Amino acid sequence: MKRPTIADIAREAGVSKGAVSYALNGQRGVSTATRERILEIAQQIGWKPNSAARALSGASAGAVGLALCRPARILGVEPFFMELISGIEAELSARSCGLTLQVVADHDAEIAVYRRWWGERRVDGVLVVDLHVDDRRVGVLRELQLPAVAIAGPGDFGGLPSVWADDAAAIEEVVEYLVALGHRHIVRVGGLPDLLHTTIRTRAFAQACQRLGIQHAVTVPSDYTGEEGSRATRRLLSSTPRPTAIIYDNDVMAVAGLAVAQEMGLSVPAELSIVAWDDSLLCSLVHPSLTALSRDIPAYGTTAARQLLTLVEDGSVPSVQAETGHLVPRGSTAPPRMIPS
Secondary structure (H helix, E strand, O other), X not given: OOOOOHHHHHHHHOOOHHHHHHHHOOOOOOOHHHHHHHHHHHHHHOOOOOHHXXXXXXXXXXXXXXXXXXXXXXXXXXXXXXXXXXXXXXXXXXXXXXXXXXXXXXXXXXXXXXXXXXXXXXXXXXXXXXXXXXOHHHHHHHHHOXXXXXXXXXXXXXXXXXXXXXXXXXXXXXXXXXXXXXXXXXXXXXXXXXXXXXXXXXXXXXXXXXXXXXXXXXXXXXXXXXXXXHHHHHHHHOOOOOOOEEEEOOHHHHHHHHXXXXXXXXXXXXXXXXXXXXXXXXXXXXXXXXXXXXXXXXXXXXXXHHHHHHHHHHOOOOOXXXXXXXXXXXXXXXXXXXXXX
């Protein structure tokens, strides 16, 4: 079938193509009644804006973009991104704005997506996640003059505003809690080591352990998957001395770690305490339920989307600090049982 055009709308409404253009782009030049009739006809015949024509006219795309450089199989099981996207969508839908989501293989592909989106005016701005130290995406976004808000920080992102949480304070709270329980051999299974938030957490973990006199403070890198979480846990629990507490950088790895501990005959929490980063339903469904760092992730996404829409409209916004994760103790943590050397 032929794609509906502005000319089709004009013929149905009995007006000029110019009047249709004014109505569809929210410009002055037509009465309220005419505008409403034109919009109703456009909806009835299934008219959609042409991205190339929109780019030439400079009209708003009515959408923001989110490119995720993570394997699609991980996104399907990790609650964090689903909750983040739900918060983003809540704000966008309330403002009649769409979300353009694309999974990419690497940063080269992500940059190519930004160039295409902006060149074709498919989006009015983008949300940028998983920032790296000295992230080259920042320079490209500045070059394109593409409005962007980073979900990361704290940090200087070349003028890009950000929405961030104090991960350093959160990890310090966890270490202090485990030390207060009596743990002296604490290990952390971290996320991808090149990510900025992983670097922040790793540094804060080492500093907290040093301040509290913990001699065996080790961070093992991983990739957030259950498979890698299982492998890391198996190596740690087979080593000497064996850790009495493990902190995981996400809930999926923590659940996998719990399964490995039980497989190896260790009692949780008597012989091993487990803490998960980012509380989710997964943490409550396993036995024992997992002690976790909890924060309102949908609200995090909502704040980021709101800041981006304000940036698009006003040209500038400040960075915003979101809620710091707080510890929720459950059945997976307890004072350690003495382990034979």
